[in-house]
Amino acid sequence: MNATLIEVLARHWGFASFRPLQAEAMEAAVGGRDTLVVMPTGGGKSLCYQAPAIVNGSLTLVVSPLISLMKDQVDGLVACGVAAAQFNSSQTSVEQRDVERALNERKLRLLFVSPERLAMATFRQLISRGGVSAFAIDEAHCISQWGHDFRPEYRQLRELRQLFPKASLHAFTATATERVRRDIAEQLGLRNHVELVGNFDRPNLTYRIIPRRDEVAQVEEVLHRHRREAGIIYCIRRRDVDTLASILERRGYRVAAYHAGLSPDQRRSAQESFSKEECDIIVATVAFGMGIDRSNVRFVLHTGMPKSVEHYQQETGRAGRDGLEAECAMLYAPKDAAAWNSILAGTADTTAIENVDRMQQYATSLVCRHKALVEYFGQTYENANCGACDVCLDAHEAVPDSLVIAQKIVSCVVRAGETFGVSHIVAILRGSSNEKIHERRHDKLSTYGILGNHSKEELSDWIAQLIAQGFLKREGTQYPVLRLTPTSRAMLRGAAEVRLVRAAAREIDDAGGRDLSWTGVDHALFEELREWRKREADSRAVPPFTILGDGALRMLAAVRPSSLEKMKHISGIGETRHADFGAGLLNVIVNYCAKSGVAFDCPAPPPAPRREPAPTPSRTQAYDAFRRGASIEEVMAMTARVRSTIAGYLADFIVTERPATIDAWLDRGQYELIAPAVERLGTERLKPIYEEFEGRISYDDIRLVVAHRVARVSSPFTPRGADAPRQVAAQT
Numbered sequence: 058m059n060a061t062l063i064e065v066l067a068r069h070w071g072f073a074s075f076r077p078l079q080a081e082a083m084e085a086a087v088g089g090r091d092t093l094v095v096m097p098t099g100g101g102k103s104l105c106y107q108a109p110a111i112v113n114g115s116l117t118l119v120v121s122p123l124i125s126l127m128k129d130q131v132d133g134l135v136a137c138g139v140a141a142a143q144f145n146s147s148q149t150s151v152e153q154r155d156v157e158r159a160l161n162e163r164k165l166r167l168l169f170v171s172p173e174r175l176a177m178a179t180f181r182q183l184i185s186r187g188g189v190s191a192f193a194i195d196e197a198h199c200i201s202q203w204g205h206d207f208r209p210e211y212r213q214l215r216e217l218r219q220l221f222p223k224a225s226l227h228a229f230t231a232t233a234t235e236r237v238r239r240d241i242a243e244q245l246g247l248r249n250h251v252e253l254v255g256n257f258d259r260p261n262l263t264y265r266i267i268p269r270r271d272e273v274a275q276v277e278e279v280l281h282r283h284r285r286e287a288g289i290i291y292c293i294r295r296r297d298v299d300t301l302a303s304i305l306e307r308r309g310y311r312v313a314a315y316h317a318g319l320s321p322d323q324r325r326s327a328q329e330s331f332s333k334e335e336c337d338i339i340v341a342t343v344a345f346g347m348g349i350d351r352s353n354v355r356f357v358l359h360t361g362m363p364k365s366v367e368h369y370q371q372e373t374g375r376a377g378r379d380g381l382e383a384e385c386a387m388l389y390a391p392k393d394a395a396a397w398n399s400i401l402a403g404t405a406d407t408t409a410i411e412n413v414d415r416m417q418q419y420a421t422s423l424v425c426r427h428k429a430l431v432e433y434f435g436q437t438y439e440n441a442n443c444g445a446c447d448v449c450l451d452a453h454e455a456v457p458d459s460l461v462i463a464q465k466i467v468s469c470v471v472r473a474g475e476t477f478g479v480s481h482i483v484a485i486l487r488g489s490s491n492e493k494i495h496e497r498r499h500d501k502l503s504t505y506g507i508l509g510n511h512s513k514e515e516l517s518d519w520i521a522q523l524i525a526q527g528f529l530k531r532e533g534t535q536y537p538v539l540r541l542t543p544t545s546r547a548m549l550r551g552a553a554e555v556r557l558v559r560a561a562a563r564e565i566d567d568a569g570g571r572d573l574s575w576t577g578v579d580h581a582l583f584e585e586l587r588e589w590r591k592r593e594a595d596s597r598a599v600p601p602f603t604i605l606g607d608g609a610l611r612m613l614a615a616v617r618p619s620s621l622e623k624m625k626h627i628s629g630i631g632e633t634r635h636a637d638f639g640a641g642l643l644n645v646i647v648n649y650c651a652k653s654g655v656a657f658d659c660p661a662p663p664p665a666p667r668r669e670p671a672p673t674p675s676r677t678q679a680y681d682a683f684r685r686g687a688s689i690e691e692v693m694a695m696t697a698r699v700r701s702t703i704a705g706y707l708a709d710f711i712v713t714e715r716p717a718t719i720d721a722w723l724d725r726g727q728y729e730l731i732a733p734a735v736e737r738l739g740t741e742r743l744k745p746i747y748e749e750f751e752g753r754i755s756y757d758d759i760r761l762v763v764a765h766r767v768a769r770v771s772s773p774f775t776p777r778g779a780d781a782p783r784q785v786a787a788q789t
C-alpha cells in the first residue's frame with residue numbers, strides 16, 4: 058500500500074483507513090492511469106481524486122455540474138488544509154484574479170469548475186499554464202444519454218483527451234448500469250483505464266415501503282422519529298411540494314421547499330439554509346439533490362413512488378453519507394404509477410415507462426429491499442435477512458385466502474377479455490357503477506362485485522403483487538391493459554400457491570439498529586458540540602458539515618478526551634482541524650464534564666457491527682421451536698403468525714443453523730423433485746424454479762430447498778458444487 062496516500066489521509070482528513078476500493082482508485086490515479094469509479098452515493102468518491110492530487114503535488118481540475126455547490130466542496134477542503142478553489146461566475150473579478158494568480162504560481166491542488174467553463178479557450182490556456190495533470194469528472198453519468206441526468210454541456214468534455222494528452226482522466230458516478238458505464242468510457246475516450254465498481258449495498262440505511270393511507274399523518278410519524286435531524290422529503294409534483302411544505306411549516310417544522318418552478322434565488326436560498334443547518338427538512342421534487350454533500354441527512358422520505366429504481370437509489374442514497382444509520386421511507390400507493398405514466402405520456406419514451414413498471418415491481422415485491430436493490434444493479438446479495446427493511450422486519454402480513462382472491466381477480470381479467478387496465482378491473486370487482494361499466498355491460502359479468510368488500514387501494518395493491526409474482530402482466534404503454542401469463546391458468550385451477558399481503562397492523566418498531574452508533578455517546582454533550590459547530594461555521598461563513606462530521610462529533614461525545622493530545626486519535630480530525638478547532642472543542646468538553654460530572658477519556662466504543670437479523674420475539678420463539686423439530690403448523694399456532702411468515706423464518710433458520718436434513722419440514726420425495734431444478738436454475742431467484750414447475754410447487758417449499766442448498770454450499774465442511782447431488786441422496 059502506498060504509504061504517502063495513507064499519510065495524506067491521516068494528515069488532512071484524520072481517517073485511519075480506506076473505504077473499499079479507495080486505495081485501488083487512488084493508486085491508479087497517482088500512477089497516472091485513467092480511472093472509472095462507480096460507487097454508491099456516500100461511498101467516498103471525492104477522496105479518490107483529492108488525496109492523489111496532494112500526493113502528486115500538481116493541479117487536478119474537478120468538473121462538477123452545479124456551481125451552487127462548489128463553494129461547499131471548497132470550504133470542506135480548505136478546512137482540511139488542502140489548497141482548493143473554485144472558478145466560476147458566482148465570484149467577483151477580484152476573487153477570480155486571486156485564483157489566476159494561485160494557478161500561475163502552481164499553488165493549487167484542486168480547482169472546481171463547470172463543464173461550460175472548461176469549454177472556454179481562455180480558461181483552457183490558464184489551466185495549461187497552471188500545469189494541470191488530471192481531470193476528475195464528478196457525476197460522470199451526465200455525459201450519457203442513457204443516464205437519468207443527461208447534460209449536453211458534458212459532451213464537450215470529449216475534447217479534453219486531445220487538448221491535454223498528458224493529463225489523466227478520472228470519471229466518477231453512482232449510476233451503475235453497464236450501458237452508462239460503457240458510454241462514459243467511450244465518450245471521454247478513456248485509455249486502458251482502471252474500472253472499479255463498488256458494492257452497492259448501503260447497510261446503514263433502513264428501507265421501508267409503507268402503503269400510503271393518510272399522507273400527512275404518516276409523514277409526521279417519520280418526522281417524529283427524527284426530531285431535530287436532517288431529512289429530505291420527495292414529492293412527485295411541484296404542487297404537492299408547496300402544499301406539504303406549508304403544512305409542515307405551520308406545524309412548527311423548520312422546512313424549505315425546492316422545485317424547478319421556484320426562482321434560482323429561492324432555490325439557492327433553500328439549498329443554503331439546508332446546508333447551513335438553518336432548516337432541517339427540504340421538501341422537494343426530483344430536481345433537488347445532485348451534489349448535495351450534507352453528510353448527516355438522517356432520513357429520506359418519499360411521499361410517492363419515484364419514477365425509476367435508479368432515482369430511488371440515488372435519492373435514498375443521500376441519506377447517511379457519514380456511514381451512520383439513516384432511514385429511507387417510501388409511502389406507496391398503486392396510483393403513483395398511473396401518475397408517472399400520465400406525466401410521461403407526452404414523452405413517447407418507452408424506457409421511461411418500463412422504468413416506472415420496474416419501480417412498481419420493486420415497491421410491491423416482497424423480497425428484502427437491500428437484496429432487490431443490489432440485484433437490480435447486477436450484484437449479488439448474500440445476507441439471508443438484512444434486518445433493515447420492512448420485509449425482513451416483518452411489516453407485512455399474508456392475506457389468509459390469497460388464492461381465492463387471486464382467482465377472482467384473474468378470472469375477472471379473463472371475463473373482461475384481457476383488454477382493460479387496472480382501474481377498470483378494480484371497478485368491476487368492486488361492483489362500481491360507472492358509464493364504462495354500463496356501456497360494456499360489465500355489470501352482467503359473473504365477477505361483477507365479487508370483491509366488493511375490499512377497498513380500491515387494496516385491490517390495486519394485490520393486482521400489483523400478482524404482476525410481481527408473474528400471475529398477470531401489464532401490456533401496452535399508453536393504455537396498459539392486464540393480460541394473463543403462462544402461470545395464470547395453473548393458478549386458476551388451484552395448482553399454484555399465491556401470496557398476497559397487506560401491511561401488518563402492528564407498529565413499526567424503531568429498533569432497526571438505530572442506536573448502534575449512539576453507543577456510549579453522551580447526547581447532551583453531542584448537542585452542545587453541535588451548537589459549537591454551528592457557531593464556528595457561521596463565524597467562518599461555511600456550512601457546519603465542512604467543519605466536522607457527525608461521526609467525529611459523536612466520537613468526541615463518547616470518548617470525551619481531556620487534552621489536545623488525546624483528541625488526535627478521534628477519527629475525522631486531521632492535523633489542520635486539530636490545529637484550528639481542537640482548542641474550541643476541548644473547551645466545550647471540559648466545561649461539560651465539569652458541570653455534569655461525567656468522566657473523561659473513556660474507551661472508544663467499538664465500530665457499529667454489521668447488522669445481524671433483527672431478533673423479533675416471534676422469530677426467536679420460532680427458532681427455538683425449529684431446533685426441537687417443531688413443524689411449521691405448530692410454530693404458526695404458537696406465534697399466531699401466518700404460514701408464509703413462519704416459512705420465511707424457517708428458511709432463514711436453515712441458512713444460519715444448517716441442519717443436516719430438512720425432512721422435519723418437507724417430504725423427502727418433494728425435496729428430491731425440487732433439488733435438481735434448484736441445482737440447474739441456481740439459488741438466486743425463486744421465480745424461474747416456480748415457473749419450471751408451472752406453479753405446481755409452492756414458493757414456500759422451493760424456498761426451503763433453496764435455503765438448504767445455500768446452507769450446504771456455504772458450509773465450510775462441504776465441498777462446493779460437484780458432489781452436491783450425492784449429498785442430497787445421502788440424507789437419511
Ligand code: ADP
Pocket residue numbers: 072073074075076079096097098099100101102103104350352378379606
Ligand atoms: P460520494 O461522493 O461517493 O457520494 P463522498 O466523497 O461525499 O461520497 O464521501 C462521503 C462521506 O464519507 C464523507 O463525509 C467523507 O468524509 C467520508 N469518507 C470518505 N472516505 C472515508 C474514509 N476513508 N474513512 C472515513 N470516512 C470517509
Ligand code: MG
Pocket residue numbers: 102103195
Ligand atoms: Mg460525490
